[in-house]
Amino acid sequence: MKPTIAVVGLGRMGSALARAFLAAGYTTHVWNRSPDKAVALADQGASVAPSVAAAAAADIVVVCVSTYADSDRLLRSPEAAAALRGRLIVQVSSGSPNQAREQAKWAADNGTSYLDGAIMATPNFIGEPGGTILYSGPRALFEANRPVFTALGGNPQFVGEDVGHASALDLSLLAQMWGALFGQLQAAAICQAEAIALDLFEEHRQAFLPVVEGATVDLIVRIRDRRFAADAETLASLDVHYGAFSLFLQLCAERDLADLGSKAQDDLFRKAIAAGHRQDDFAAIAQFLR
Numbered sequence: 001m002k003p004t005i006a007v008v009g010l011g012r013m014g015s016a017l018a019r020a021f022l023a024a025g026y027t028t029h030v031w032n033r034s035p036d037k038a039v040a041l042a043d044q045g046a047s048v049a050p051s052v053a054a055a056a057a058a059d060i061v062v063v064c065v066s067t068y069a070d071s072d073r074l075l076r077s078p079e080a081a082a083a084l085r086g087r088l089i090v091q092v093s094s095g096s097p098n099q100a101r102e103q104a105k106w107a108a109d110n111g112t113s114y115l116d117g118a119i120m121a122t123p124n125f126i127g128e129p130g131g132t133i134l135y136s137g138p139r140a141l142f143e144a145n146r147p148v149f150t151a152l153g154g155n156p157q158f159v160g161e162d163v164g165h166a167s168a169l170d171l172s173l174l175a176q177m178w179g180a181l182f183g184q185l186q187a188a189a190i191c192q193a194e195a196i197a198l199d200l201f202e203e204h205r206q207a208f209l210p211v212v213e214g215a216t217v218d219l220i221v222r223i224r225d226r227r228f229a230a231d232a233e234t235l236a237s238l239d240v241h242y243g244a245f246s247l248f249l250q251l252c253a254e255r256d257l258a259d260l261g262s263k264a265q266d267d268l269f270r271k272a273i274a275a276g277h278r279q280d281d282f283a284a285i286a287q288f289l290r
């Protein structure tokens, strides 16, 4: 027997989750603060719950609202908390690792099972083979409900029994995404200041990608192994990096470009160099981040 599902929160992402459950043949209850967002889903076969407590009577309650604080206001009312006893909450709203741990504790105290999820996709990937959602919490709960999670995307991933790890991995992946996106903003600003067509930049960015990817993989392995000193495999010393970085800072100053984090990066270079790492691998900077 398929479990019944409730989706609480029908924004862009919650609506996509509900549509995927309906497409996979799950009996799906939906609730949203603004009722208009439930109308299209009702037309597709969802049952619109009159309250969060009514939705919480489903076997699995998937929560997808803006923040954990919004979720708490909804789930922790006496009526909803009572309805949630014996159910499974799957929290896919974005939160921090410690918020996830606090949620799991509240759920345990309430007699409710809990898994935390982090959606590594935009709504158009939900229900598609490449859709990835990370889950953390009790492995047995994840395995028992794997078919439910597979309905949301072909790549459900269990990332650990520490319930905070889905959020932690989410934020680490987003951190590297923002690093790349802010880097593109900076690069585009340089091109525009120097009257270089962005199409030309894009062509050369593509050609440069394997170099960046190689350096990224090398950096991760070196940090894991604490291989900070220069060795035969070192691709470029900190000294060489800092030479080019200084030219980049000079250009930004000459063209009066906004500082998109380069001051913080310069501070890290300088700290590592002052501590005697000028001839070491770029990875040596990792020691100065905590």
Ligand code: NAP
Binding pocket: 009, 010, 011, 012, 013, 014, 032, 033, 034, 037, 064, 065, 066, 067, 070, 073, 074, 092, 093, 094, 095, 119, 120, 121, 122, 123
């Ligand atoms: P959204 O379109 O802005 O929808 C927000 C949802 O939260 C709506 O259902 C909204 O209800 C509800 N909500 C906000 N505050 C509330 C409150 N105080 N009480 C009750 N409901 C409240 O956002 P979304 O894109 O669906 O994102 C939802 C969550 O998924 C977020 O945590 C987001 O970080 C995460 N996520 C989104 C994406 C993405 O690509 N969109 C990707 C990964 C993760 P109303 O309709 O009544 O305003």
